[in-house]
Amino acid sequence: MSQSRKTLEPHNAIILSIREDYSSVEELKQLLSTLQVQVMEMFYQKRSEPDSRYYFGLGKIEKLKELIALTNADLVVVDDEITPLQVKNLEKELGVTVKDRTQIIIDIFADHATTEEGKLQVELASLQYQLPRLVGQGRELSRLGGGIGTRGPGEQELEEKRRRIRERIRIIKQKLMQIEKNRAQQRKMRLQSDLPMVSVVGYTNAGKSSLIKALSDDDILVADKLFSTLAPVIRRVKTPNGRVVLFKDTVGFIKNVPHTLIKAFESTLEEILYSNLIVVVVDISDENFNEKLGSSLAALEKLGANHLPRLLVFNKIDRVSPHVLKELSAAYPESIFISALYKTGFQELLKRVCDEIEKNECEDLFAVKLRDLPLLMKEKEKITITEQVYQEDMVVLRVRGRPGILRRLKQIAGGMNS
Numbered sequence: 001m002s003q004s005r006k007t008l009e010p011h012n013a014i015i016l017s018i019r020e021d022y023s024s025v026e027e028l029k030q031l032l033s034t035l036q037v038q039v040m041e042m043f044y045q046k047r048s049e050p051d052s053r054y055y056f057g058l059g060k061i062e063k064l065k066e067l068i069a070l071t072n073a074d075l076v077v078v079d080d081e082i083t084p085l086q087v088k089n090l091e092k093e094l095g096v097t098v099k100d101r102t103q104i105i106i107d108i109f110a111d112h113a114t115t116e117e118g119k120l121q122v123e124l125a126s127l128q129y130q131l132p133r134l135v136g137q138g139r140e141l142s143r144l145g146g147g148i149g150t151r152g153p154g155e156q157e158l159e160e161k162r163r164r165i166r167e168r169i170r171i172i173k174q175k176l177m178q179i180e181k182n183r184a185q186q187r188k189m190r191l192q193s194d195l196p197m198v199s200v201v202g203y204t205n206a207g208k209s210s211l212i213k214a215l216s217d218d219d220i221l222v223a224d225k226l227f228s229t230l231a232p233v234i235r236r237v238k239t240p241n242g243r244v245v246l247f248k249d250t251v252g253f254i255k256n257v258p259h260t261l262i263k264a265f266e267s268t269l270e271e272i273l274y275s276n277l278i279v280v281v282v283d284i285s286d287e288n289f290n291e292k293l294g295s296s297l298a299a300l301e302k303l304g305a306n307h308l309p310r311l312l313v314f315n316k317i318d319r320v321s322p323h324v325l326k327e328l329s330a331a332y333p334e335s336i337f338i339s340a341l342y343k344t345g346f347q348e349l350l351k352r353v354c355d356e357i358e359k360n361e362c363e364d365l366f367a368v369k370l371r372d373l374p375l376l377m378k379e380k381e382k383i384t385i386t387e388q389v390y391q392e393d394m395v396v397l398r399v400r401g402r403p404g405i406l407r408r409l410k411q412i413a414g415g416m417n418s
């Protein structure tokens, strides 16, 4: 981003909410702790509709002011998307910075983006969020600047600012398009590759990166933060039956994802559609896991990924009691229970991954001379031999694998048989 930011400036926050959605407020609290912002108080006012000027009713604003003075808060965060006018009025009235949930998520993404693409995507999301919001302020300023019907200096300044933002958006989109082109090229190569791809998806903080790291003994970023993974990584994982499968890390899902962020990360998420299997990771130690699982499945559906085979993986079993675990395994008999931290349940997970992948692969028969067997065995990471029958100096193999590798084996076996 142009104004590169490392964590939010203010440190003590008060959360405002007009809905009694405690899980949403709890999540906002977690989002803020990811930015090292401490939440001093939650402030509720039950209302069916937000006040158009102040979000809260004016009566509550006085109480809020007292609370700010009492707690030394320097930030107010609204658990909702609010209008620029509400932000402005609240800031004026309260004398502290006011942000909404969307802005906080954009701040986290800005903080965690490491690749060029990630940074561009976050900048794009942030600009797209700002652009329509400049309109409201424009009207305000123009009223200050000039008379009715004239364009005051405020409006001219804003017009210039809007123009610059649009220009920057155009440049970013161009750069992203180039990056997407390169990725499409890589994807094409991967699709032709003989190794199957598993996308690991799930709610933010579910343990996706931990799982891939533990499976591949690799060094990828794991952190007790929301959205620690913004640049997806791909790792090779060896399965117990000797095959190699690629595991791809992804950006975590979250409830009420800001629209601009979905758009910005769409191309990265669309990569999921090119995988052979989706592993949905769920943190079962989270008391809201059911709701989070729902959000993740809804996000997959929105992406158009419902036709792909998927496995439900319940992670962090080390944090729940045997009693809860028993109940959950009865409720979700098809799921796999693991602890990425203690590497438990991995055998079962990898077996199920292999089964799912093999289910959708092709099968063929090959008659290979024994002396030529080593040639075929060079490819054993890419195939599963489901049957073998020895006859004199030959072996007949039933092999499962992706179409490309079976074609190549045919050439090898054909050459050997001629």
Ligand SMILES: Nc1nc2c(ncn2[C@@H]2O[C@H](COP(=O)(O)OP(=O)(O)OP(=O)(O)O)[C@@H](O)[C@H]2O)c(=O)[nH]1
Binding pocket: 202, 203, 204, 205, 206, 207, 208, 209, 210, 211, 221, 222, 223, 224, 225, 226, 227, 228, 229, 230, 251, 252, 253, 315, 316, 317, 318, 319, 338, 339, 340, 341, 342
């Ligand atoms: N106790 C326990 N903690 C775990 C387990 N798996 C992951 N964690 C912790 O959960 C936190 C989140 O893990 P990550 O692997 O970064 O989660 P993620 O799903 O990749 O999160 P994002 O990239 O932010 O979407 C870290 O503090 C991990 O150490 C587990 O099996 N047991």
Ligand SMILES: [Mg+2]
Binding pocket: 208, 209, 210, 221, 228, 229, 249
């Ligand atoms: Mg991660």
